[in-house]
Amino acid sequence: MPINYLELNLIIFLCLQGKSIQISTCFPYNLMLFDKIKPVTLQPLLRLIADATFKGDFKNYFIMKKLIIIFSGLLLFGQIDLLAQEGAQVDVQKAFVFSIGMGNIKRQDLNFSPMIHQKWSPINVNVMFTKSKKFEQQAYLKFGQYHPIIGSSFDFSTAFNEEENTTGPHVFTLVDINYSLGKAVIVKDDFKFTVGGRWRNRLQPSSYLFGNAGSFGYYISFGLDVWLNLQYDLNERNQFVVNAGIPVFSYTARSPYKSQNDEYFADIYSHKGFTTFINYLKRGNLESWGTSQIFDFDLNYHYQLSEKWDIGVSYWLSMNFNQYPTPFSSIENVFYLTGRLKF
Numbered sequence: 174m175p176i177n178y179l180e181l182n183l184i185i186f187l188c189l190q191g192k193s194i195q196i197s198t199c200f201p202y203n204l205m206l207f208d209k210i211k212p213v214t215l216q217p218l219l220r221l222i223a224d225a226t227f228k229g230d231f232k233n234y235f236i237m238k239k240l241i242i243i244f245s246g247l248l249l250f251g252q253i254d255l256l257a258q259e260g261a262q263v264d265v266q267k268a269f270v271f272s273i274g275m276g277n278i279k280r281q282d283l284n285f286s287p288m289i290h291q292k293w294s295p296i297n298v299n300v301m302f303t304k305s306k307k308f309e310q311q312a313y314l315k316f317g318q319y320h321p322i323i324g325s326s327f328d329f330s331t332a333f334n335e336e337e338n339t340t341g342p343h344v345f346t347l348v349d350i351n352y353s354l355g356k357a358v359i360v361k362d363d364f365k366f367t368v369g370g371r372w373r374n375r376l377q378p379s380s381y382l383f384g385n386a387g388s389f390g391y392y393i394s395f396g397l398d399v400w401l402n403l404q405y406d407l408n409e410r411n412q413f414v415v416n417a418g419i420p421v422f423s424y425t426a427r428s429p430y431k432s433q434n435d436e437y438f439a440d441i442y443s444h445k446g447f448t449t450f451i452n453y454l455k456r457g458n459l460e461s462w463g464t465s466q467i468f469d470f471d472l473n474y475h476y477q478l479s480e481k482w483d484i485g486v487s488y489w490l491s492m493n494f495n496q497y498p499t500p501f502s503s504i505e506n507v508f509y510l511t512g513r514l515k516f
Contacts, residue, residue: 265306267516270313270473272299272487274509278319278345283499284428285381285390290343292321297507299489308356309367309402311416315349315489317507331385344380347505349373349491353400353416363406371400371418373467375493377503388433391453392501394467394493396423410477418469425465426457430498458497466494475513483513 276297281289294317301313322342330337355369377392398418405413429437440452458464473487487509495501 265304267305268303269514270299270301270303270511271513272301272509272511273297274299274487274507276317276319276505276507278317278321278347278503278505280321280345280503282379282390282392282428282501284430284501285388288323290321290323290345292319292342294319297509299507299509308354309369311351311353311400311402313349313351315347315351317347317505319345319347321345329384334385338385340384341382343382346378347491348376350376351418353402353418355400355402365402365404367400367402367404369400369402370421371398373398373418373420373423375467390428391426392428392493392495392503393426393453393457394423394465396425396465396467397421398467398469412475412477412483414473414475416469416471416473418467420462420465420467423460423465423467424457425460425495425497426453427495427498427501429456460495460497464496466492468492473511475511481515483511483515485511485513487511 274297275293275295277291277293279289279291281287296318297316299313299315301311303312304310320342322340326340326342328337328339351371351373353369353371355367357365357367359366373394373396375392375394379390379392381388381390398420401415401417403413403415407413436456440456441449443449443452469489469491471487471489473485475483475485477483489505489507489509491503491505491507493501493503
């Protein structure tokens with residue numbers, strides 16, 4: 174039973190004023206609390222204080238004041254101990270989710286081309302870790318790769334190379350490394366709704382091939398998102414999980430217009446991968462919803478096979494729109510087959 178601090182303060186005030194008080198009647202739940210206070214060696218002293226009757230026997234005001242302060246401290250200690258016990262009783266639920274699937278991308282980057290590139294790809298992998306206790310946590314690595322091409326491949330030759338070559342597709346690589354932390358605000362027997370934040374890390378290097386020429390491009394976005402999570406248990410074996418992310422702010426770095434300018438060559442001058450990556454980041458800008466719009470959504474279904482293993486399917490939608498230095502748009506839809514290991 175929780176402590177009524179208003180009642181406790183009243184008792185302390187009256188005692189300090191020299192009033193006569195029977196604690197066992199004004200504070201009827203003390204024995205229930207003291208039985209749970211640890212260490213056990215404190216219990217006899219606490220019971221003695223709880224059963225004592227203040228009837229003006231304490232002539233020394235300061236002795237009574239010290240006793241009441243000690244009594245209050247022991248009560249607070251007991252309350253902290255109870256809260257710790259309640260926290261320890263919360264079940265920890267952890268799980269790994271492994272997903273592979275088929276995805277489709279539709280993308281246009283005016284830094285490189287006005288063409289709209291679209292392609293299906295079976296190269297999509299998602300590995301996620303979830304933990305549920307006092308807070309809800311979710312971390313995942315998502316990888317996808319697409320090879321779109323405008324029209325059909327054809328053979329070509331140049332004045333510098335008489336041998337025939339064949340045009341190849343572009344390559345878009347999409348990597349997300351995200352971590353979410355939230356608190357359940359609605360919890361029922363079969364329903365849980367969580368609100369929190371997500372640290373988003375989105376890396377999308379690309380390679381554009383135009384005959385015998387090619388250009389490297391990049392889209393990098395770091396930021397903080399609002400994270401919403403909903404879990405609904407249809408019954409003991411069937412569960413639905415929904416996640417959504419909307420950015421609060423983003424730090425975005427993109428390739429320069431026409432892919433190669435003086436700044437681009439200055440960035441790659443060192444020919445060192447890490448140094449070049451840092452140089453790309455330095456060209457980035459802090460953006461809000463006005464210039465960088467991102468929306469992520471996923472719907473997951475899990476079917477329980479055993480106490481530890483689930484199988485299921487999921488659908489993930491990722492939308493990216495950016496306006497600087499030129500318009501960029503990307504819409505990805507992925508359909509996964511999933512396996513979940515609970516422990």
